[in-house]
Amino acid sequence: MAMSTLLVSLVATSVVMYFISKASWKIGAILNFLIGIFLISYVFALSTGTTSELGTLFGQKLQLIWTNASYYFSLVSLLVIVSVMLFAIKWLDSQKYPAAFNMFLLMMTAGSLGVFMAADLITLYIFWEIAVLSSMLIVPMGKKESRKAAVVYAVMSASGTYMYLYGAFLAFQRYGTLNISEIAKHMVSDPSTGIKATIFLLLASAGIAKSGIFPLHTWLRIAHGNAPDAFSAVLSGQLVKLGSYVLMVSVAALPSLKIFSNIPFYSGIPATNYFLIALGATSIIIGTLMAIKQDDMKMLIAFSSVANGGYILIGIGTMDPIGFEGGVLHVFNHALAAAVIFMAFASVVYRTHTKKISELGGLIHKMPITFLAYLFAIISLAGIPPMSGFISKWMIYQALVRKGMFITAFIAFFGSIGSFLYVFRPLAGVFLGQLPKKYKDVKEVSPIMWLPMVILVTISLIIGIWPFPILKPIEGMRMDFGIAPTMKIADSSHWLIKGFAGNWNPVLVFNLFLIGFVIAYILYTLFPRPKKVDLLAPHKKEGAPINIYTGGEFIYNPDLYQYNTKFYAGFERMYEKHPSWEKLLEMLAKFFYDLGEWVHGWFFRPSPSAYTFWVTLTILIVFWVRW
């Protein structure tokens, strides 16, 4: 099937899916999942270089092309989407709009694939908008706050999108083509740096808005935090990667090193790229610090997505061979980790109906599989071996050190350590600690819900041990974009990833970890088990001993001593009174409201005599100007 046929029929099928799901949402969800499986096989079967044509729009051909980048990004997206589709087969019974969810999820899949296949800027825009529109209509299916979230999401995404559109037409007006590779050629030979930089930044803004890079990052907290729980996995794991893709297009597919070779800023990196790297670094700081202080577990990971978007942008922005590969690999790692984490949270919310960390605790014994999935996902997210998350961060650090970018490197390390803090907060608050009384009957979710999490975590672990299958298309991408094409980084015959300061052997590391784990397990079995203390015993039985106390006082009300409220209070106090970017953007929105109020008051509300006055005044002014 040609790519164009596939995309068009997917959009059409999604509408049919609504009516199927209206009859039975379960059948709809299963069909969605099967379509997803088919799409994965389709993606595997397609060979790079295949082109397809979608039609013509105002004399411009809408073209699709299958490249290494399309393969890689489509595969990552589909892994996340298909997992959520499987998850949804059971999870949807807790939702109010299952039919519309199925429809828009499928439509969004079509839109996302279209973005990755697009060979020109307008095709990219069309599918981009389809993906945004359909995802924007899923967001308000959540709780009450999600209504506002949808509006914020739509507006912030649109602000980036329309800047992109302006840039695309600016490029078209100057170079007479919309085809990305042809624009790249024209840009290299274009002498005007100002216009090139304008086009570059305008195109990149769509990616900045979508992947949650400062200053357009605030919608992530609101939208990812309030969207329907399982859909947050798609938002954070897949949709923000559309933004990373556009950033990659504007930095690498339009070869920024060549285009802006006349404005080097630092260590061979052009000023334009460095600007993006600075935004990425700011996102890491903001994302990390804000994630640490969230009590809402979904918002916490939403901010973590801001920080991780920063890593991806920094990696790609350096245009260093190893940094680029690290940034692109981080797309995969973060997609899988964020998807699993949000699905784990969705499972917790599915059972407990709350997403506040301070109201939860001790679910490890009730939901052990969810806990394990979450644990492995955060290990990957925090960048600890042997999970795959380590490899991409390691590669990014290599590039930063090699380029001598010490400030950025410092920020990246800071973000990494900060991520230990914030991923630990839900771990300790939700899964460890005391189990609140009301959750004593909570059960593990059904296999349909935990299976996708387990699959993704397993993939992430396998890639952590043997990353070469996923590094192959990334190396292919790097060759396509001409970033040091003679250099070889992934050396699968020696089981090595070659860095600048030393190599990384993932198999060896995994074996070391395995040995450590075995030793730890042996010690665990040799030493006595901890004793379980029932805090509530004194409440239940008169005269039962109170056998837990703190600060010299017995605890009569265990809920009060739940340590997951104000978890990092001491640390948070250090930046309690930070300036809020969200408020600043709210002020901007308020400005437009007030402008509307002012316009209304002056021109639209008044009496007929005032209207007459305005008419007269206009005549006078126009005459005065024209005479």
Added chain:
Amino acid sequence: MISLLIAIPLLLAFISIIWRSLSKPLFFLASFTNIVILITSWFPNGVEIHAMGNWKPPFGINLVFDNASFYAALVVNAFFLLTSLLPGLVGNYGIPLMLLMAAANGFVLTGDLFNSFVFMEIITITAVTIASKKENFYNAFKYLILGGIAGSIYLLATIFAYASTGSLNMAHVSMAGISSSSLVAITTLYAIGLGVEAKLFPLNGWVSGVYGGNDLAPVILGTSVSFAALYMVGRLFGTVFHGNGAEVLYTLALITIVIGEVAALRQRNLLKTFAYSSVAQAGVVVAMLSKGTGTAMGLAYFHLTNDAVAKFVIFLVAGFLVYNYKNLNGVFKKHKVLGASFSIASFSLVGFPLFAGFQSKLRIIMEAFSMKDYLFPSVMLLATLIEVGYVVRWNVKLWFEEETQEKAETPVIASTLALILALVLITVFIKPDIFLGGAMKMGNALADTKDYIQGVLSVVKGGM
């Protein structure tokens, strides 16, 4: 033949004064006949005129039938036909609607400046009558005053034109050499006079009150009458005055776009929100018209057609909702067909792909860029950004908020009509030529002054 377009509704309007109960079927008959007449004379591809009383132009009054006036008349009458299918909406207003239809057709077809003033006055008076439905008297009064002022300024401009050329015939005026200072006076006054009906800032104070005051006024005034008024902007500034005064229109249009969108953003009333949105869209159309080339004007009318179809659906649905529910939260859960049509129409308004608005908006931006105008696209995209804000807000509110009330009866015809038009919007996205072909012919006809003059002044056809 073409004079029948004016004569039939006028005649039937007078007949229904005698048989009032027949006004609804007669209104349908009038609009249906008009559409049939127009279909039988599909795109004349030349200039045909109908000289009243066989006075050869430039003497006497003549009607001009070319691609431009044909397409405009087609759109105008199509919306009258659609309205006539909704008896609940028409109510007791069959007679003013027929008069409005006669006047709008006359306004579009006439080739005479004074005659166009007369038709404009009739449009204003009948439109005010329609605006006063549901006791919306004060807003109708505002409209009456503004419309009256606009009419007198339009008349003044016509007098100036007559004084400096000695003719009222548009073709004749356009070929006469007018001194530059009188041309400034004439075009300025026409810009202001038409600006009221074309909803240009700051002459559009009436719009929200009239469109937001009842269910009938926005449906017909926001579509047919808007189209007629904006047709005249293209005719006067494109054909007759060769783009003189275009910069005034351009400036006012850009301000109108921004003002309209911010006013729509703060608005909490559904009908008024989209009234302001139609102000902004009129700004987009006028800005494109002011460019004066055939392509630019054609795209402007393509955009206007898309906007009119979308607005018809939106106002139809919004009018039903506002007058049947006190609280609009989540009402679309009860009216899924209306809701889907409304959403499609509003997304088309924003210009999301899959819907007609995308085709016209992108083309307009592209055309503006190719004319090296970087300001207009940026204003338009900023406006679209604001538009996204309120369109999404309303859709989310109407679909997803908690519902509170009992279900009102679903209007079957209105739902069907809204759905069909919504599907038209999707079809236009796939095959833009449905609207684009006609609109481009219209734009080219408006830009081609030479053909117009030749057609009007040399060929005489018809007679009464």
